[in-house]
Amino acid sequence: MGLEGEQVHQSGSGWSPVYVEENLGVMSVGFLLGSPDDAVIWRGPKKNGLIKQFLRDVDWGEVDYLIVDTPPGTSDEHLSIVQYLSATHIDGAVIVTTPQEISLQDVRKEINFCHKVKLPIIGVVENMSGFVCPKCKKESQIFPPTTGGAEKMCQNLNVSLLGKVPLDPQIGRSCDRGQSFLSEARDSPATLSYRNIIQRIQEYCEQQHSLEEKMI
Template sequence: MTGKTKGSSDNKIDLQNYTLIKPEPEHCPGPESENAGKSDSCTGCANKTICESLPKGPDPDIPLITDNLSCIKHKILILSGKGGVGKSTFTAMLTWGLSSCSATVDNEDVDTSELLNIGCMDLDICGPSMPRMFGCHNELVHESNTGLTPVYVTENLATMSIQYMLPEDDSAIIWRGPKKNALIKKFLKDVDWSNDGDGLDYLIIDTPPGTSDEHITINNYLKESGIDGALIVTTPQEVALLDVRKEIDFCFKTGIKILGVVENMSGFVCPNCQNESRIFKPTTGGAMQLCKELNLPFMGSVPLDPRIRKCCDSGMNFIDVNPDSPATDAILDILFKLREKIEL
């Protein structure tokens, strides 16, 4: 294996894994371009040899991905600028809530035969937690002539995660970017979300923190099939908002529509008296002030409730188990805002 070693002065590269060793220069044509490694901006670039060796032109699998996802009406990314803001927990509760909704936005009387069909794809490859939160972490993925069959939590809630493919629960995924990208492509191209011909109303995609390989890959692969947008999750303190601003900038630069910002852990709900108090008090106005500054939709605040932890650890639907919690009210309010924004 070749690579740049610590303290070395020469620019060595890892051709096997196509790792860019320095940031792209200004006016970079992009490694997928026909001019990669050949344009004026490539002169002197440490990545030139890598870009010249990469396959050129559009990915031939993109039409296959688009065709496979044609049975899905809406695709939503859940993003965060940093870890620890409860993004996966919020994703699980949002997915549970959507799976309990009627297919009609304004129908208050939910007919179980007309519930939304929901899918949840866990792209946090190094830290997959969605199977545990849905209570199906011991399940295995099955492959048939139609592709990979997702794991069904209920009749109308399907999930896919690398956790279902690991030999043991504690197995570490020690992968470089190209291998992660290959798995994302497999999930998009080969997972059969058709649900016996009904397809999905929503596919919720849980992503890792940051703005790196997984985010760029999912955006590139879904350009033709379309992404409805992204929900960005943060906590009230400025330390979290600093990284959220970077996530917002990423969305602006890559053309991902921001559906709104959710402030998680905005308060603490006492499980006994139901009173709410602020623990992570915002120092700069929190997510609401951020949305005002950047002219973004503020979707709502979700308070802390100790029962959320219990439900996530045991794979239970928090909304069904704790309908009286202020956190349940907050999740449902965000859910209905989301559906109105997308469907109406």
């Protein structure tokens, strides 16, 4: 996001998010550390307390979407977020995997976790899905999907595959520089994939909200 070195400011209505753009505010534990190299060595209660503060004490204002980027796996952070937001009717979870079986094993557990806590699954995104050579345009599988990848897993578990994002070195460079990949590489196959995924997520959320309004 290009927000290294930023600090959280307190206002009368709570913590103020750090804004990347006028319509994109960010809150991160990284803003609260003395150095970017500091480790966060916290037990559950302290982590849960900070999650609650981020949800309750940040002056988010009117938002269209609140996106929570969680650590991999099924740790207590996930359970805390689901519990704290249960009254808000969460739209759902977007689960990200890579094609290798070792990644799919963790994601199957995450899908099972979502089912157990009754958290809707918007869909699955397969990251690092092939590599398209920028010169010859030939596609190669850097991480071969030996068990069928995310597509096969989604079919078996009856969840939606939102899309596949191919490897693109520009993604890493844009992230390191805090720049928008979608603006920096408009013609990349990865950009097209991102936009299609975003569109499908928006359509899902709008459909869910429409159903909720009809029920009311």
